[in-house]
Amino acid sequence: MTSVALDPAALLDVALDEAKTGLDEGGIPIGAALFAADGTLLGRGHNRRVQDGDPSMHAETAAFRAAGRQRDYRSTIMVTTLSPCWYCSGLVRQFGIGAVVIGEARTFSGGHDWLAEHGVGITLLDDERCVALMTDFIAARPELWYEDIGEVTS
Amino acid sequence: MTSVALDPAALLDVALDEAKTGLDEGGIPIGAALFAADGTLLGRGHNRRVQDGDPSMHAETAAFRAAGRQRDYRSTIMVTTLSPCWYCSGLVRQFGIGAVVIGEARTFSGGHDWLAEHGVGITLLDDERCVALMTDFIAARPELWYEDIGEVTS
Numbered sequence: 001m002t003s004v005a006l007d008p009a010a011l012l013d014v015a016l017d018e019a020k021t022g023l024d025e026g027g028i029p030i031g032a033a034l035f036a037a038d039g040t041l042l043g044r045g046h047n048r049r050v051q052d053g054d055p056s057m058h059a060e061t062a063a064f065r066a067a068g069r070q071r072d073y074r075s076t077i078m079v080t081t082l083s084p085c086w087y088c089s090g091l092v093r094q095f096g097i098g099a100v101v102i103g104e105a106r107t108f109s110g111g112h113d114w115l116a117e118h119g120v121g122i123t124l125l126d127d128e129r130c131v132a133l134m135t136d137f138i139a140a141r142p143e144l145w146y147e148d149i150g151e152v153t154s
Numbered sequence: 155m156t157s158v159a160l161d162p163a164a165l166l167d168v169a170l171d172e173a174k175t176g177l178d179e180g181g182i183p184i185g186a187a188l189f190a191a192d193g194t195l196l197g198r199g200h201n202r203r204v205q206d207g208d209p210s211m212h213a214e215t216a217a218f219r220a221a222g223r224q225r226d227y228r229s230t231i232m233v234t235t236l237s238p239c240w241y242c243s244g245l246v247r248q249f250g251i252g253a254v255v256i257g258e259a260r261t262f263s264g265g266h267d268w269l270a271e272h273g274v275g276i277t278l279l280d281d282e283r284c285v286a287l288m289t290d291f292i293a294a295r296p297e298l299w300y301e302d303i304g305e306v307t308s
Contacts, residue, residue: 053223054219055222055224057219061215064210065209072306073304074306087247088244089244090240090241090244094240094303096304096306110248149248150248
C-alpha cells in the first residue's frame, strides 16, 4: 500500500483517463475505476452507450464489471469523474462499496447524498478538468447526454 | 395492443421463462423483460453472473441492455421475477421506466417501495412459481445467491 495510490486526486486520474478515452472513441466522456483498499486497481471503464450501443454500461458499471466477481466490496473505493446517477448509486449501495470518490457534481448531481446517508464515504473533489470535460460535451452533444440519463427533452 | 399482452401474469411468463433458462445454464434463476406500452417486447434477459462471470448483469439490467438505446422509457414496463435490488431499482428510477411488475418479494425485497414513492407503478404478483424457484435455489446455492446481492456472510 502506498499513500500515493490512495490519494483521491491520484485515483481520479485513472477515471479521468478513462473518460478521455471514451471521448476519443466518440462516446460520452465519463470514466470510473474500482480500487481495493490497498490501492490495487480492480477494474476500470468508461461509458459505452455509443461505442457498444449499450445503455447499461455507465462508467461505474463498466468498472464494476471489469473487476469481475468479487465476494466483498466493503473496503473497495469507486472513483468516478461525475456524480453517480441513481443506477450507479444503486450499484454502490447494493454491493456495499465502501467509498466513492467523485470528480465533480456541478454538471450533474445524482445519488451521492443518498449514498452518504446510507453510510458510504463520499469524497467530492470538484475537479476543474472533469467539469470542463462535461460542460464542453453537454454543449456539443446535448441530445446524447440527455439520452444517457433518461431525460426526455421534447 | 392486446389485453392479453398487458396482463401482468402474461408478462411475467416471459420473465419466468428467462429465469428458467438461467437455471438450466447453471446460473441464478432471475429473469426480466422490458415491454412497450402496447405490449411489444423490447428486450428480455436473465442474470448472467455465472454464465459470463459478469456481476453487472442482473436480470433487469440484462433486459434493459437487450432493448438497446431508447429515448423515452416513461411508458415502458419492466417485468421481473424478483423484487429489484437497489442496483436495478436505481436503473428504473434513473431511466424513468414507468411501471414494474414483480413476480415475488418474499425471498428478497429490494427497492420497490422506494420506486413507488417516486411515482413508479408497482404490481406485486406474489407468484408461487417464482417463490419456489428462488426458495429452492437459495437453499441449494446460498453462497452464490449472497454473492449476487453483495451480502457478506462470513
